[in-house]
Amino acid sequence: MAATIIDGLALSREILDELRAETAQLKQQYGKAPGLVTILVGDNPASLSYVSRKVKTALELGFHEVQINRPADTSEEELLQIIADCNADPDIHGILVQLPLPRHISEKRVLLAIDPDKDVDGFHPMNLGRLLVGGESITFLPCTPAGIQEMLVRSGVELDGADVVVVGRSNIVGKPVAVMLGQKGPGANATVTLTHTGTRDLASHCRRADVLIVAAGVAGLVSPDWIKPGATVIDVGVNRIGFNEATGKAILSGDVDFAAASQVAGRITPVPGGVGPMTIAMLMRNTVRSARKHLAEQASGDRG
Numbered sequence: 001m002a003a004t005i006i007d008g009l010a011l012s013r014e015i016l017d018e019l020r021a022e023t024a025q026l027k028q029q030y031g032k033a034p035g036l037v038t039i040l041v042g043d044n045p046a047s048l049s050y051v052s053r054k055v056k057t058a059l060e061l062g063f064h065e066v067q068i069n070r071p072a073d074t075s076e077e078e079l080l081q082i083i084a085d086c087n088a089d090p091d092i093h094g095i096l097v098q099l100p101l102p103r104h105i106s107e108k109r110v111l112l113a114i115d116p117d118k119d120v121d122g123f124h125p126m127n128l129g130r131l132l133v134g135g136e137s138i139t140f141l142p143c144t145p146a147g148i149q150e151m152l153v154r155s156g157v158e159l160d161g162a163d164v165v166v167v168g169r170s171n172i173v174g175k176p177v178a179v180m181l182g183q184k185g186p187g188a189n190a191t192v193t194l195t196h197t198g199t200r201d202l203a204s205h206c207r208r209a210d211v212l213i214v215a216a217g218v219a220g221l222v223s224p225d226w227i228k229p230g231a232t233v234i235d236v237g238v239n240r241i242g243f244n245e246a247t248g249k250a251i252l253s254g255d256v257d258f259a260a261a262s263q264v265a266g267r268i269t270p271v272p273g274g275v276g277p278m279t280i281a282m283l284m285r286n287t288v289r290s291a292r293k294h295l296a297e298q299a300s301g302d303r304g
């Protein structure tokens with residue numbers, strides 16, 4: 001039987017509708033909208049496309065959106081100064097620096113320069129540390145892992161006690177999603193295995209998974225015989241496997257052989273239209289949460 005498709009686009013629209021209402025409520029209460037700055041250095045086509053989607057969504061929600069585009073030869077000092085200005089700006093509640101940065105700029109130094117309380121991407125080591133501690137400590141969840149968890153929860157996938165296998169150990173997807181789903185609490189409490197390039201017999205781990213999350217960046221890595229019948233498969237991979245002359249767009253594929261895997265899995269995410277839109281929705285959610293916190297603090301400071 002063909003798997004049920006987990007429609008990330010539809011789920012993300014649901015979340016964006018909730019955030020639109022929350023944005024209107026914040027404007028009414030404080031007279032200010034959530035403020036998001038997107039910073040892009042250079043003209044990498046994939047980054048341009050990611051940033052423009054984020055900007056469009058922020059504007060649709062009614063955010064105060066500031067787009068800062070700088071040429072590829074922008075110096076690290078200039079970029080650090082832009083970030084310092086945004087850190088100090090009370091109308092900015094979220095700062096997003098689109099990665100990757102040109103080689104002459106240290107990503108580590110740039111991420112460290114962002115105020116952790118405006119780090120809506122959730123990549124600052126302070127926020128990754130808070131994530132590890134869990135519970136009340138958490139300020140921002142990184143967007144792709146948060147999107148994965150949210151889509152599992154909203155699709156009714158049971159995580160409590162489930163065997164979850166994550167393929168890939170990056171700081172932005174694999175490691176944080178493994179930590180999040182292994183935490184005690186609702187929408188988590190799973191038994192998580194984190195696999196990577198050093199894993200012996202990757203297929204045998206994947207075959208045990210009730211929930212298989214693949215974030216390796218290798219097109220077609222997971223074949224259908226790696227999937228337990230009825231399992232939930234979350235395909236995070238976005239691989240450019242060609243170019244469509246007619247549409248002028250890249251042809252994208254995930255890390256899972258989607259057509260064949262759909263015959264084995266119980267539920268599966270498509271690429272595109274799965275994790276990608278959820279990532280953007282979580283960025284917007286982090287910005288709204290940050291705005292709510294900052295605006296409440298400003299209001300109580302004004303009164304004090």
Ligand code: NAD
Nearest residue numbers: 144168169170173196197215216217236237238275276279
């Ligand atoms: P990364 O390159 O930083 O990390 C990839 C990880 O996969 C590494 O830890 C590596 O050990 C592991 N890996 C690679 N090949 C493997 C193999 N053959 N067997 C086992 N493990 C292997 O990647 P990333 O930034 O985490 O991104 C992963 C993929 O997810 C990419 O395709 C990226 O474009 C995509 N992505 C999508 C979104 C989204 O919103 N849809 C967000 C982030 C990343």
